[in-house]
Structures are given as C-alpha cells and as structure tokens.
Amino acid sequence: MKTTHLTIVVCVAIAIFSCDSKIKNIKQSTFETDTTKITDGGTLVVGVRSEPASLNPLTALSQTSRNIISLIFRRLADLNEDLATFTPQLAKKWAFSSDSMSLVFHLRTDVLWHDKIPFTAADVMYSYQMQINPEVAWDGISYKDNIASAQSPNDSTVIFTFHKKSLSMLMDAVEGYIVPKHILEHDPPEKMHESHFNVNPIGAGPFRFLGWKDQQTVTLIKNNSYYETGKPHLDRIIFKIVPDNLNLLTQLKAGEVDLVEGIYPKDFQGIVKNWDEVKSSVRPVSYMGRRYDFIGWNLIDPDTYQEAIQNEISEIKINEYIKPNKLFGSQKVRCALTMAIDREALTDAVNFGMALTMDGPVPPILAAYNEDANIRWHYDPRQAIKLLSEEGWIDSDKDGILDKDGVAFEFEMVTENGNVRWEQVATIIQDQLGKIGIRVTPRLVEPALLYGKMLPSKDFDAVVIGWVVGLTMDLAPLFHSSSFFTPFHFTGYNSLRYDSLDAASKNTINPEAAQQYYIDIARLLSYDLPYTWLYYRLECSAIHGRFKNVKSDKRGMYINLEDWWIPLNERNRIDKLFEG
Amino acid sequence: MISIILKRALDSVPTIIIGITLTFLIVHLAPGDPGIRFLDPSQSTEIQQIIQKRFGLNEPLHIQYWNWVKRVLFHFDFGNSFYNGKPSSEALRSALLPTILLAGCALVFALITGILLGILAATRSNTFTDRTITIIMMLFFSTPAFWLGIMFLGVFSIQLGWLPSSHLTSLYHDQLNTIGRFTDYIQHLFLPVLTLGLPLAATFFRYIRSGVIEALRSDYILGARARGISHNKILFRYCLKNSLLPIISLLGVIIPALLSGAVIVEVIFSLPGMGRTMVSAVFGRDYPIILAASTLAFFAVVAGNLIADITYSIIDPRIRYQTRKNS
Numbered sequence: 028m029k030t031t032h033l034t035i036v037v038c039v040a041i042a043i044f045s046c047d048s049k050i051k052n053i054k055q056s057t058f059e060t061d062t063t064k065i066t067d068g069g070t071l072v073v074g075v076r077s078e079p080a081s082l083n084p085l086t087a088l089s090q091t092s093r094n095i096i097s098l099i100f101r102r103l104a105d106l107n108e109d110l111a112t113f114t115p116q117l118a119k120k121w122a123f124s125s126d127s128m129s130l131v132f133h134l135r136t137d138v139l140w141h142d143k144i145p146f147t148a149a150d151v152m153y154s155y156q157m158q159i160n161p162e163v164a165w166d167g168i169s170y171k172d173n174i175a176s177a178q179s180p181n182d183s184t185v186i187f188t189f190h191k192k193s194l195s196m197l198m199d200a201v202e203g204y205i206v207p208k209h210i211l212e213h214d215p216p217e218k219m220h221e222s223h224f225n226v227n228p229i230g231a232g233p234f235r236f237l238g239w240k241d242q243q244t245v246t247l248i249k250n251n252s253y254y255e256t257g258k259p260h261l262d263r264i265i266f267k268i269v270p271d272n273l274n275l276l277t278q279l280k281a282g283e284v285d286l287v288e289g290i291y292p293k294d295f296q297g298i299v300k301n302w303d304e305v306k307s308s309v310r311p312v313s314y315m316g317r318r319y320d321f322i323g324w325n326l327i328d329p330d331t332y333q334e335a336i337q338n339e340i341s342e343i344k345i346n347e348y349i350k351p352n353k354l355f356g357s358q359k360v361r362c363a364l365t366m367a368i369d370r371e372a373l374t375d376a377v378n379f380g381m382a383l384t385m386d387g388p389v390p391p392i393l394a395a396y397n398e399d400a401n402i403r404w405h406y407d408p409r410q411a412i413k414l415l416s417e418e419g420w421i422d423s424d425k426d427g428i429l430d431k432d433g434v435a436f437e438f439e440m441v442t443e444n445g446n447v448r449w450e451q452v453a454t455i456i457q458d459q460l461g462k463i464g465i466r467v468t469p470r471l472v473e474p475a476l477l478y479g480k481m482l483p484s485k486d487f488d489a490v491v492i493g494w495v496v497g498l499t500m501d502l503a504p505l506f507h508s509s510s511f512f513t514p515f516h517f518t519g520y521n522s523l524r525y526d527s528l529d530a531a532s533k534n535t536i537n538p539e540a541a542q543q544y545y546i547d548i549a550r551l552l553s554y555d556l557p558y559t560w561l562y563y564r565l566e567c568s569a570i571h572g573r574f575k576n577v578k579s580d581k582r583g584m585y586i587n588l589e590d591w592w593i594p595l596n597e598r599n600r601i602d603k604l605f606e607g
Numbered sequence: 608m609i610s611i612i613l614k615r616a617l618d619s620v621p622t623i624i625i626g627i628t629l630t631f632l633i634v635h636l637a638p639g640d641p642g643i644r645f646l647d648p649s650q651s652t653e654i655q656q657i658i659q660k661r662f663g664l665n666e667p668l669h670i671q672y673w674n675w676v677k678r679v680l681f682h683f684d685f686g687n688s689f690y691n692g693k694p695s696s697e698a699l700r701s702a703l704l705p706t707i708l709l710a711g712c713a714l715v716f717a718l719i720t721g722i723l724l725g726i727l728a729a730t731r732s733n734t735f736t737d738r739t740i741t742i743i744m745m746l747f748f749s750t751p752a753f754w755l756g757i758m759f760l761g762v763f764s765i766q767l768g769w770l771p772s773s774h775l776t777s778l779y780h781d782q783l784n785t786i787g788r789f790t791d792y793i794q795h796l797f798l799p800v801l802t803l804g805l806p807l808a809a810t811f812f813r814y815i816r817s818g819v820i821e822a823l824r825s826d827y828i829l830g831a832r833a834r835g836i837s838h839n840k841i842l843f844r845y846c847l848k849n850s851l852l853p854i855i856s857l858l859g860v861i862i863p864a865l866l867s868g869a870v871i872v873e874v875i876f877s878l879p880g881m882g883r884t885m886v887s888a889v890f891g892r893d894y895p896i897i898l899a900a901s902t903l904a905f906f907a908v909v910a911g912n913l914i915a916d917i918t919y920s921i922i923d924p925r926i927r928y929q930t931r932k933n934s
Binding site for chain 1 (some may be wrong): 637653654657658661687690691692693698701702757760764765768771772773774775776778779782874875876877878879880883884887890892
C-alpha cells in the first residue's frame with residue numbers, strides 16, 4: 028500500500044480533543060504500577076511483513092525501519108500522548124530566549140553512544156546539518172524550514188534560532204533522531220543512502236543493534252549503558268520477517284512471534300473473540316491509527332492541465348488556463364456524490380467496525396481536530412438526485428444512466444491493485460452510485476503507474492486511496508495552490524480562501540486564533556469536497572499476554588517498549604535458550 | 608568436445624545480451640518513477656531532482672543503458688539497490704545461497720523420487736501399484752505449488768506442530784551445537800523442498816515410467832534377456848540409461864521452472880532467497896536489483912541448457928558423431 032507521510036502543522040498548545048474514549052472497539056492493556064514486581068530479561072519476537080531498507084534515521088522510509096530506529100536512537104525530546112507537550116530525552120531541559128526567536132537546549136551529559144563514545148552538542152549540530160542537506164533527502168526536511176541557524180556554544184548546549192515565531196517551534200527543533208557524528212562524518216552527504224551505517228547503526232537508545240540476517244531477522248539487544256537507569260527490562264528484541272500474512276498470523280497463534288501489527292480487521296475480530304473467551308493467550312490491542320482513506324475527485328480537465336504544463340504556466344494563472352472537470356468540477360455534483368454513498372455502512376463493511384466515519388480533512392487524533400468543524404453530508408440518495416438534476420444531470424434517454432448535453436454520467440474509479448480494502452470500497456461505491464444512475468467502473472492499477480504517472484499528471488477521474496498522517500499537520504501539500512503542480516496535489520483544488528486561511532494559521536502564534544483557522548479550513552474543505560473522506564482506521568495489533576506494561580496510543584506500539592517486561596513464570600523456550 | 612562447448616557458449620552470448628537489453632528497456636519504459644516512494648508530499652521539487660540524479664534517472668534512456676553496460680562489463684558493478692543502497696552483487700550473493708540450497712535439494716529429491724517411482728511403476732505396469740503411484744504423482748503434477756505449500760503448512764506445522772513454518776533456521780540457531788544446527792536446517796528445509804520438489808518429481812516420473820516401459824518392450828532388451836543377463840542389470844544399466852536421456856534435456860529447461868517455483872515457496876515459507884529478492888525488487892521498482900537478478904537468471908538458464916547439451920553428448924555418442932559430421 029502506498030503510504031505517504033502527510034505532515035501537518037499543529038498548534039501544540041491547543042487543547043486536546045481525543046476520540047479514543049469514544050470508540051467501543053479500542054482494546055488496551057493495563058499498566059503495571061507496582062515496579063517491585065518487574066523482572067528483567069526475556070525476548071520479544073516481532074513479526075514484520077517486510078525487511079527494513081535502512082536503519083539510519085536520515086535515510087529510512089518504511090514503517091518497519093522507523094519502528095526499529097525508534098528503539099536504537101533518541102531525539103532531543105519526545106512528543107507526549109497529548110501531542111502538545113514533550114518529554115525530555117537527550118535534552119534535559121529547554122527554554123526560549125527573551126525575544127522568543129531562539130530555543131536553547133541543555134543536553135544530558137550522561138549519555139553514551141552504543142560504542143561508548145560520549146554524546147555531545149556536536150552530534151546535535153551534525154544531525155541538524157545532515158537533516159537540512161538536500162543531498163541527504165531526509166524525509167522530515169520540511170520541519171526545519173523555519174530554523175534559521177543552529178549554534179553550540181559548548182558541549183552541552185545547542186541554540187536553534189528561527190526565522191519567525193510559530194506555534195510549532197519546539198516541534199520543529201526536536202523532530203528527527205540524533206545520529207553520531209564520529210561515525211557518520213566520514214560519509215559524504217550525497218552518499219548517505221549507501222552508508223555502512225544504514226545496516227550497522229549505532230545510537231543512544233535503550234536497545235543496540237546486534238545483527239541483521241538478510242530477509243530473516245534483525246536483532247537488537249539491551250543497552251546496558253542506557254541513560255535511564257534500570258531500563259529496558261527486556262534483553263532482546265528480534266524482528267522476524269514473515270512476508271506471508273497467513274503465515275504471520277499462524278506464527279502469532281503458535282507463539283513463534285509475540286507481536287504483530289497491521290492485522291486485517293476480520294482476522295483481528297477472531298483474535299478478540301478468542302481472547303474474550305479465554306481460548307488464546309494472544310491479546311488484541313487497538314488504538315487510533317494514523318491512516319485514513321478517501322475518494323479523490325479530479326476537479327480539473329486533464330487535457331487543459333497538460334497544456335498548462337507544456338506552456339509552463341505559473342500557479343497564479345491556473346484559473347485562466349485550466350478548465351474545470353466536466354463531471355467533478357461542480358461542488359454541487361461532488362456533494363451529491365458524497366450524499367449518495369452510505370459511508371457509515373461502507374466503513375463497517377470494509378473495516379469490520381475497526382474505523383470511524385470521517386467527514387473532513389483534519390484527522391481525529393490531532394489537536395487541531397474539532398468534531399463540529401466539518402460539514403456533514405449525510406446519506407441521502409434522494410437529495411443527491413435532486414442536486415444532480417439541478418446541475419442538469421437527468422436520465423433524458425431513459426437508459427438508467429444520468430446524462431447532460433448528450434454526455435452520460437460515467438467514470439472510472441481507480442485504486443491500487445492488490446489492496447483488498449480499497450478494491451472493496453470501489454465496488455461498494457460502484458453499487459451505491461449505480462442506484463442513482465451513475466455508472467462507475469472500478470479500475471485496479473499497479474502502484475507504480477498510479478502514483479508515478481496517473482495521479483501526478485492528473486490523468487484520472489476519481490481515485491480511492493489513503494494517507495498516513497504525521498503527528499503534526501500541514502494540509503498545504505495537498506490543497507494549497509503553491510503545490511498545484513506537485514505529485515500529491517492531484518485533485519487540482521485551487522481556492523484563494525484556503526490559501527489565505529492556511530497562511531493565517533501558520534503566521535499566528537496565538538493558539539486560539541490558530542484553532543479557529545483550523546476550524547475554518549475544515550469547514551471550507553468539507554464544503555468544497557476535493558476529497559470525499561471515508562473513514563479513519565483503527566490500528567489493529569496483537570501481542571502475547573505474557574508481556575506486561577504494554578502501552579500503545581496514536582503514536583504507535585513502541586512508545587514505552589523499554590517498560591515492557593515478562594514475569595519469570597511466563598518465560599518461554601526462546602527466553603530460556605537465550606538466557607542459558 | 609572443447610570446441611563443442613566453446614561453440615555453444617558463444618552461441619549463448621547474443622541470447623544473454625538480447626535478454627538483458629529487453630529487460631532493461633521494459634523496466635525503464637514502464638510508466639512511473641521509482642523515486643516517487645522516496646518523496647513526502649511536503650518535499651520540494653529540488654529533492655525530487657536530487658533523487659532522480661542519485662539514481663541516474665535524469666539521463667536519457669540510451670545514456671542510462673550505456674552507463675549500465677559500461678559498469679557491468681568493465682567493473683562488474685550492477686549498481687546499488689535503490690531501496691537500501693547496498694551493492695546489487697552483495698544483495699544477490701546473500702540471496703543466492705538459500706535459493707541454490709532449496710533448488711538443489713528439491714532437484715535431488717525430485718530426481719531420486721521420480722526415477723525410483725518411475726522404475727517401480729514401469730516394472731509393475733498396469734497393476735494396482737502402478738495405478739496408485741501414477742494417480743498420486745499426477746495429483747502432485749497438477750497441484751499448484753502455493754496450494755501444496757499452504758496444505759503442508761496447515762497439516763505439518765499448524766495441526767501437528769512437527770515442523771517449523773518459516774525461515775531457514777530457528778531464532779536460536781546460533782545457540783545450538785553442530786548436530787543441532789544441521790538438524791535445524793533439515794527441519795526448516797523439509798516442507799519447502801517437498802513443496803518445490805514433488806511437482807518436479809511427478810514430471811520426472813512420467814518420463815521415466817514411459818521410457819522404461821518402452822525400453823522393456825524393445826528388441827535389444829529381449830536380446831539381453833535371451834542372453835541371460837540379470838533383470839536388475841537390464842533395468843538399471845540398459846533401460847534406465849536410455850530413459851534418462853529425455854530427463855537430461857529436461858534439466859536444461861527445469862532451471863527457470865525451479866527459479867519461478869522458488870519465488871512462491873520462498874514467500875510461503877518466509878525463506879530468504881532470489882525469489883523474494885526479485886519480487887520485492889519488481890514491486891519496489893528497484894532497477895539495479897531487477898537487472899542484476901535478470902542477468903543472473905539468464906546466465907543460469909543458458910548455462911543449464913549448455914550443461915544439458917554437453918551431458919547429452921557425453922551419454923549419447925550419436926550426438927557427438929552428428930555434431931562432428933555437421934561441422
């Protein structure tokens with residue numbers, strides 16, 4: 028599945044709204060508060076479907092890589108569950124300068140890299156230099172756009188100076204793992220993607236890299252010099268690569284792997300049932316995930332778009348050159364299409380209850396989310412037909428398909444080949460729109476063709492795909508006119524009002540004002556409907572019940588892995604073999 | 608003999624060049640950009656261009672091709688993987704050994720099983736034993752490998768729990784002693800070898816059975832019997848030798864079948880190997896790996912055919928005689 032990281036700027040000081048408690052299907056474990064019971068030792072075997080490409084935070088892209096990296100490396104500070112406050116990590120404290128244009132980080136002096144070399148401000152400076160170097164192509168480079176400079180007056184202090192005041196200054200500064208300068212400085216930035224460090228990482232996190240067997244396992248072991256005394260509790264983590272989904276679930280049930288993420292909802296329901304009936308020791312864990320799926324409408328005419336590309340017109344002349352799409356150029360038509368789809372039934376049908384119906388652009392896990400901001404288009408096929416007739420779409424030739432000026436209302440709905448969920452969504456939509464006289468032809472397309480050509484060249488009618496959202500949010504790459512000619516702005520949405528709201532939300536340092544701008548943005552986009560948002564998915568995972576203190580939330584499954592432990596009487600054969 | 612080998616080897620060169628060139632063109636002309644998955648929506652077009660340049664995709668196609676040929680011919684460098692930056696040769700080297708192990712064991716298993724059962728069925732032609740063996744082998748012949756693999760997994764790993772369901776070794780392999788490690792390999796390879804080897808054994812079985820039945824009915828065998836030569840000698844020395852000829856020519860074309868079969872088996876049993884490397888490279892548009900693996904596959908197929916031709920001419924003197932006469 029194509030999982031593009033959508034970064035969204037969030038106001039960190041905004042009051043939090045979380046939907047977690049509202050979801051009946053959230054399954055969480057309890058957290059052990061009595062630390063005297065905790066015993067060290069044991070092995071966690073994580074089943075993953077794909078091999079990580081790189082374990083270097085500067086070059087890693089896949090989710091498997093990111094999960095492993097989060098255990099080997101540390102940031103200056105970690106974002107808390109409220110997505111507003113931070114917990115110190117490599118920085119012990121921080122403070123803004125008197126003019127609020129600089130942020131001073133005071134670093135820990137008791138941190139050792141896994142090769143026992145002390146961590147210093149030089150490592151932070153080097154990491155920053157690499158993160159902003161375009162040759163490295165770090166995927167979080169946009170976080171650093173507002174940072175004007177970084178300085179280190181001594182070995183334990185780093186100062187970041189910003190171009191302008193913003194609500195995301197702290198987030199911008201701490202985003203990105205710190206890498207060891209003494210190892211990486213010998214690699215030129217343009218060769219970073221080929222560095223030996225990518226497959227032999229050295230960090231300062233709770234676990235250190237032990238070995239990597241190609242296509243089989245990646246093994247981490249406890250870092251005995253970790254700066255948080257007494258942690259981690261587990262001795263070893265093995266990431267076992269099992270590409271076949273059926274085999275992975277089988278191994279989970281057989282106890283050959285302890286943890287699996289991204290379980291298909293139907294399989295997850297089986298795990299829940301077995302756990303509830305005390306038939307299995309595999310515990311289901313679910314939490315608000317980071318993915319949502321939607322229908323993207325092509326708002327513009329692909330032919331005039333191609334002409335505009337050939338004539339190299341600028342963003343400011345978009346409306347002059349590019350014509351609206353014959354079918355989806357009208358807001359009323361998009362509204363009718365949205366109302367003709369029973370999104371609640373669709374959400375349940377393809378997610379088995381493990382998703383929330385979504386009405387607008389702001390993901391519900393984010394502080395910027397406001398439940399009342401979106402305009403809700405309830406399922407109402409009669410009203411949909413009425414809206415379409417107002418736009419001139421009627422079945423004049425009585426062939427069961429709406430038409431206008433001799434053109435039938437029919438289109439292709441493309442989606443990624445191999446993604447069963449999206450294939451089901453497209454089929455359900457075909458059926459539902461068919462009932463109001465619209466002929467939809469689902470078309471399955473190879474990912475390379477879909478993301479590499481069709482969407483960037485806006486050569487499609489409608490698409491069903493999904494995004495993976497970051498913990499901070501910026502909708503501009505998807506909807507701002509400045510991104511109009513970039514690959515991910517494929518709907519061709521162009522709104523001066525959106526542009527001004529986006530700019531205003533980024534230029535204010537007043538959290539309340541920012542929140543109001545986000546409400547306005549949500550209202551505008553949920554009215555204009557460049558997407559029909561379908562549902563926000565719950566992440567479905569399962570872990571063996573012998574692991575205690577397991578905590579997970581929207582930040583993921585690995586947020587407190589250094590706290591996990593296994594009671595002595597629940598150790599299995601693998602634990603004992605490694606201990607022996 | 609050397610001249611025959613040289614001639615056949617030289618004949619193979621154009622096949623390899625054409626095959627690799629076609630592969631290069633197909634992967635590069637397919638729509639889409641391998642760099643797209645490195646992009647975040649918020650990244651600038653400058654980074655997009657840097658990624659294109661990093662992979663050498665900013666050059667015209669014929670320049671890319673020429674650069675690639677130069678690197679391969681003069682430096683034996685297939686380039687670095689787009690996915691993880693590792694040299695392609697290194698990625699293939701680590702993937703090759705498990706595939707050779709799997710394919711080699713499957714081939715040996717298939718040959719032994721196919722030949723022994725073929726002889727057994729042929730010598731008991733049209734009896735209950737022959738019919739039972741033939742039906743079972745036809746079942747394996749017509750069963751897709753993925754289904755067979757899943758069935759074996761379900762029965763032997765999940766239901767009975769006798770054998771491991773994935774990987775080449777256990778997680779605690781390094782903690783075992785030498786015998787333990789050897790047993791560990793056998794346990795892990797048993798089901799994959801069976802999955803890959805049984806359909807192949809069924810193929811060999813068909814050839815051997817019909818070959819031996821035909822030979823047993825021939826005049827020279829009748830002559831041998833009249834001379835009082837023992838049954839076993841007739842069977843293994845005369846009948847089998849002649850029945851093996853089609854198997855040898857089959858071995859040349861069995862290599863691609865083994866490689867494609869290995870892809871499925873490696874995915875089902877989570878084995879490391881060429882098959883999985885190829886599949887991930889194709890889905891990830893990892894051009895250097897696709898091209899390096901294709902080159903290797905072309906060499907393997909051509910070498911397989913070459914070896915089959917040479918072995919054939921060693922076993923069957925008529926081929927040598929015919930070749931000399933033609934030249």
